[in-house]
Amino acid sequence: MTIGRLSAREQRVLDEVERALRHDHRLDRRLRTMRLSRLPDLSRLAACRPRPLTAVLLLAVSLTLMATGIATSVPGVIWAFALSWPVTLFAVFRLLCHRTGEERER
Incomplete structure (x- = not known):
């Protein structure tokens, strides 16, 4: 795996994936409310x-x-x-x- 910069095509694909993820409201809500606690949800x-x-x-x-x-x-x-x-x-x-x-x- 290379450590260098992404090619223009790879950057475009990455931008499209990020844009799609930003529009996913359920995922956004789950990530915002995700707890890092070790206690179970009672x-x-x-x-x-x-x-x-x-x-x-x-x-x-x-x-x-x-x-x-x-x-x-x-x-x-x-x-x-x-x-x-x-x-x-x-x-x-x-x-x-x-x-x-x-x-x-x-």
Whole structure:
């Protein structure tokens, strides 16, 4: 790869590409709002609304893991419960918040 200046044709092609990119408003907005933070975007997570079946299944899995962990004391089962329980609580909490919000609107 050469380090010298671009030829007239290459410069013209580069100018056309830059002009096309300047007119792409979606790309411009995404580049302006792009974060350099290492923290995850929790706004999408906070806006999630789990389905009732999902919350019930998570609750059933968590309670099964809890009972199995108590009965067997296997570290893997206890860790699986420790990982699934907060997700279950979050899903149930979001579902209840959504349900009570609907009743308040009526």
